[in-house]
Amino acid sequence: MLADSAAVLILVGLTAYVVLGGADFGAGFWDLTAGSAERGAPVRAMVKRAMAPVWEANHVWLIFVLVVLWTAFPKAFGSITSTLAIPLFVAALGIVLRGGAFALKGEAATIAEARALGAAFALASVLVPFFLGAAVGAIAAGEVPVGNAAGDELRSWTGTTSIVVGLLAVATGAHVAAVFLGADSRRAGRPELVRAFRARALGSGVVAGVLAIAGLLAVRSDVPDLYDGLTSGAGLACVAVSGAAGLATLALEWRERFEVARYTAATAVGAIVAGWAVAQQPYMLPPELTVRAAAANDSTLVALLVSAALGMAILIPALTWLFRLAVSGRLAYEEQPRP
Amino acid sequence: MIDGVLGGPVDQDYLLQARQMQAMSFAVHIPLVCFGIAFPAMVLYLEGLWLRTGDPLYKALAKRWSKAMLILFAVGVVTGTILSFEMGLLWPEFMATFGDVFGLAFLIEGFSFFMEAIFIAIYVYGWDRLAPKVHFAAGVPMVVAGITGSLMVISVNGWMNHPSGFAIRNDEVVDVRPLEALFNSNLWHELVHMYLAGFIVASFLVAGVYAHGWLRGRRSRQHRVALVVALSVAALATPAQLLVGDWAARTVAERQPLKLAAFEGLQETTKGAPFSLPGGIEIPDLLSLLAFHDPDATVQGLETVPADDRPPTGIVKLSFRLMVGIGTALAALGAWFLWVWWRRRRLPSSPWFHRALIAAGPLALVALIAGWVTTEVGRQPWVVYEVMRTEQAVTGASGIPVGFAALALVYAGLVAVVFVMLRRLGRQPFEVEA
């Protein structure tokens, strides 16, 4: 019971990070593909405006996942970080490059500087979700045994499942970002950007859907147990919800109902995360370590859950206020004071 | 002593590089954190002055500082993320074995990072968009989170130096009492000492920037106000730091006698132990006096334990001297300012004062890092004092040197770019709204 609650807490954090943090990475993807400095300027400005006030808060979800994991499931944490050291380290470096470049971009004085920082930002925005996704894929594929670097450092995260999950993380992030940015552009009264992001949302949605199906097929031959989990019972329900929400998002985008699409897009992505977790029950690190066996002692778990509940009670109102202000455009992104 | 739940010690040829990588990552993060601790309070103080007096200069200065604060916060966030990953990437056995004992601290910390990120964003991006009172109110949680943000990490470090809240039976960690681990007895002196250090480092660095301008003839009212605010903080914090440092030394003497011996490089147990200064001068009984407030007290020597259990003395001794020496010098500088301010109600006019201020910022940074080297290297060879050795904690993964080199490159670039951008921010014209 306690162990499962802690696992759910991780899942909540992971879902928040995949949706909110993922959208920030996706925004970086659209920055990367926006074209030449001149042509891409409006898209890049919109990305900056939408991300600047919220990316740090969104990023903390990753820290949250890490700390709950190492407190509640220390043995799993040590095994994961030692076997998957390469993808995790690359992702961490990518986070430094991306955050640093983004924070400093506003101060760039010349086009060349802005370009160099922009390139670092955009490139890292693709690397980070890919490598984090590949790490998750390795866990799902049962490549992480218990022990200090007991798994294969390279082969563990370069299997088909890992690669597909990595690509899926990039694609879903890009899709959610396009949906969010489309809605933001509408509020900002920028019809040409609304069109641009609508097209991107539709395109990336199709790609993400195709990748999700490809992923399912890859899992079928690669990790049969996981496939069974995803195609029966609660796992199947999650997959169905994800598929339905994904299709709904495409329909809503088509009909330009951008605000509602925010929620369906988030649901589609969240359901994939939930589906993965449900499908590999009762394991934390398949095929051996169960959630129960990985869990910390009861007094730690109780303290963790109580603290988390108290923390959420403060966090959620604060986060709501931030998003309200950000979405309503009341947080200035211009570097200069207004006249 | 304990072996660890992941299967005990592994072969790792690059333990030293892992330690150095950890040290480098801290050396980049901790200075940034000083600004996370001190800047919110300083900026909010200026805004409060503006609200009370209506003088737009205060607002302009607060706004300018808050921009620098945002940049430094963002870099603090990403370097802190590296540290979080490194806990697992470098020390998986340590985390796997003790994560559930001290992990709670990091969870609480996580919430405080959330609050800081949220309210810094609202504060900095909300200038002129929110009603002035609401804006000021949004700054309050930012200041609180700046304080609590360091509370819990330090609790973990305190715990590593004085582990409590668990028992070991049959090579297993049992009977975990997370709250006891959280509020370990090393927490309080480390917290207050680090907290003051944050204010000292941030305020002297800011003062140094304006002192540099002062020497070049930039002496407008904006410069005076900035200097007075920064110097007041510095002058209050430094003398207090000497007292807290004394408290820290006495705690170390009581709980980590070998660390104390390493401060002096004291080999044999000595009654009335001396303290040596650079240049071969030795002041009799001073170490005993510092550590126990008694010139005749006995200090345990390094030779009382096997060579394997002794911390490296050279670097600890040097770091401790650097910290204490710089701390004393900074306190003198603060006193100079206070004296002149008290007698004449103005800043010291001597160019030497301003030259000294320029040096004070970087020196405070050196004291900060030296202090951490004292604490961390002085704890070696243990990662958890007298419970787990650093070599037991380390990862079995290969490639540490490659990771170390890559991170060093990235950090060198990051530090350089941040430096350039902050300089540029400083050169922007200073606009006071009419």
Ligand code: HDD
């Ligand atoms: C601006 C920075 C600064 C200054 C001026 C001083 N210190 Fe310090 N010191 C630190 C910054 C620091 C720190 C923040 O780096 C440490 C590392 C761990 C800690 O709690 O604070 C530290 C640790 C530390 C320790 C080890 C504590 C432990 O291992 O638990 C001792 C004994 C002292 N200090 C003593 C002093 C004395 C006697 C000082 C004055 C003369 C002094 N410090 C000035």
Ligand code: HEM
């Ligand atoms: C939580 C707060 C912590 C703080 C503030 C802290 C601070 C520091 C600092 C500043 C150094 C640099 C020492 C040097 O320059 O040589 C250092 C070194 C080190 N830290 Fe910590 N540390 C903390 C936690 C940890 C943790 C969790 C570990 C993991 C096991 C750790 C293990 C080490 C090791 C092995 C070194 C290298 C020591 C050496 O070079 O001899 N520390 N730490």
Ligand code: HEM
């Ligand atoms: C002397 C020791 C440390 C202190 C006082 C400290 C304090 C802080 C503070 C105040 C921040 C907020 C950012 C800022 O204001 O710049 C921060 C950021 C961060 N720190 Fe540290 N820290 C220390 C060491 C560590 C260690 C050992 C870890 C991890 C193991 C760590 C992980 C983080 C993380 C993850 C962030 C980013 C939070 C975010 O995403 O908003 N820090 N730290």
